[in-house]
């Protein structure tokens with residue numbers, strides 16, 4: 001089917017054709033035939049890179065341009081939301097019936113806001129969690145959404161992300177019964193069941209833009225699914241390394257999935273030992289420049305130094321311990337072919353557009369504490385394997401599993417390559433997961449009787465799969481808990497949220513976190529300090545899994561625990577009675593100490609060295625810390641706990657910037673973060689007033705001309721053009737994005 005034949009406005013056709021797409025891929029055609037453009041609900045399940053996004057784009061544009069509607073695009077991760085936003089941006093040039101351009105917005109942060117500005121946007125890209133929080137705030141514009149696109153819907157099966165997704169979809173269908181639902185998914189065992197839940201048609205295809213050849217490597221021989229056998233040269237004793245070297249030698253790129261961060265890094269190093277020798281002089285020069293970029297982005301740590309060294313050899317690793325800026329550099333280097341080999345943890349398999357000619361799945365097993373090794377699911381294997389083959393560049397992609405014995409090779413062929421992806425299952429009926437959703441159902445007025453609550457949960461995927469009886473007992477237990485903790489009250493048969501319950505729900509807190517914070521604020525420790533607050537938030541379930549201390553750290557943390565004993569809101573369990581609880585508590589102490597060191601301006605390298613916390617994890621602790629401190633501040637305001645207000649307000653700022661108290665006045669300026677702020681402070685500029693008095697040339701010496709002007713302009717001291725030109729004589733500089741550094 002040609003783009004010209006589609007029932008979409010001409011301006012959309014022109015733009016798509018201009019971008020180089022003239023014909024629909026077969027799955028896209030099937031989706032259109034199934035009624036996607038006629039407002040029908042649809043589940044489109046097809047392999048990686050089969051063009052599901054374009055179907056979503058067409059539907060969004062149809063709603064906005066022809067029906068005056070509004071579309072929401074749900075992505076499972078912030079990084080994916082950003083990628084989709086970039087994909088959608090090109091449509092901002094199109095005109096709506098009223099003559100205005102289409103407005104495309106993205107909203108992924110700040111869970112305590114209803115973002116009223118989004119009302120003016122036609123297409124809103126967001127994450128499942130942010131959409132959930134917008135619904136809790138009853139953002140008015142949500143009622144006028146006419147299309148919801150749910151990307152990567154097979155993640156309903158994911159214990160962490162799935163429940164929020166199904167609740168968001170059920171709520172959107174509840175508040176807007178005529179909404180069109182478009183669900184995009186990898187191939188899974190029960191597409192029909194998901195479709196029935198969404199009252200949708202479904203399309204499943206195995207079509208891929210590049211042929212995929214799946215196989216198993218045993219020693220020096222790859223056995224492919226179609227019977228073909230290929231020999232590789234064995235240069236080392238490591239089979240993955242050999243396969244990578246063979247790929248690179250023939251001009252291809254390789255993506256290797258390892259099960260842990262440590263394995264990904266170790267493997268990258270092994271590969272680099274060999275690739276370094278093969279690089280041409282020109283390639284070496286280019287890579288050196290790229291490595292310099294890695295070194296000069298964000299703070300320098302052992303991890304970024306390691307990464308830079310690998311990039312110099314044409315290799316890199318990618319995992320959640322890397323900071324966002326580094327991850328983006330690596331993705332870009334790989335996408336543009338400047339680095340040939342990337343080792344990664346499985347998170348990269350989620351929807352990111354990063355194909356390679358050869359994908360190597362090094363470990364088909366995962367390890368979990370207390371559970372041991374278990375094989376990954378076929379669904380996960382297919383997601384990783386599907387990354388193989390770059391459209392337009394490779395004739396075919398190869399996805400290879402590694403076997404050690406002939407027996408294992410047979411096992412892998414039968415259980416992964418020839419196997420069908422599993423059914424997916426709802427993960428909603430877990431008390432810890434569902435309690436926030438039950439509270440939100442009452443607090444945001446989605447239901448106000450017990451029956452109404454069951455009715456709502458009766459519309460979830462869980463109820464569709466198992467029957468609502470399965471969660472009734474969990475919900476009634478939760479209702480009892482919420483009532484006892486005074487999150488709602490009863491008036492006859494009606495349930496109403498208390499101000500406390502409502503605020504906890506809006507703040508997007510787990511009700512248990514709300515209770516922990518409320519109870520703590522009521523009885524303060526002997527000695528109320530910054531550490532008290534940092535530990536309190538680390539003690540809530542919303543901080544996520546704590547960084548458990550290990551080995552010698554246990555003793556160190558025990559000593560520190562004693563030192564801080566008078567500062568705890570919540571006391572530690574007795575070491576000999578509750579060993580596990582005690583160690584968990586030590587983990588909370590460690591998290592609090594990491595945050596404390598961060599606001600004492602420890603460098604990322606020092607934090608890595610001292611606590612083993614990698615930049616990507618540090619970033620998550622900081623993000624959660626900011627949110628939970630904000631929540632604590634809000635609850636303290638509600639409960640009139642004045643003593644904690646100042647402390648929490650200040651900590652929100654300090655944690656978000658990573659600064660000592662003394663830097664607070666000057667980091668208010670845009671582009672002045674912990675590093676530049678410290679530089680200014682140490683040179684005697686301690687307040688905005690000091691900066692007002694500062695001579696422009698002195699500021700230039702400290703910050704460079706671009707920033708110096710930016711600072712001067714923000715504090716009102718505009719710099720005259722002549723002075724400016726004089727000061728810049730002979731200096732080459734460009735206006736660029738400076739970031740808060």
Ligand SMILES: Nc1ncnc2c1ncn2[C@@H]1O[C@H](COP(=O)(O)OP(=O)(O)OP(=O)(O)O)[C@@H](O)[C@H]1O
Nearest residue numbers: 021023024025047048049050051052053054351353
């Ligand atoms: N009809 C088409 N003709 C040519 N290229 C296309 C067409 N449709 C989509 N593409 C290109 O195919 C690539 C992959 O598409 P997309 O990201 O939508 O895949 P996907 O199905 O969502 O895969 P995943 O499961 O990885 O999310 C994109 O670069 C897109 O521009």
Ligand SMILES: [Mg+2]
Nearest residue numbers: 052053151351
């Ligand atoms: Mg996609």
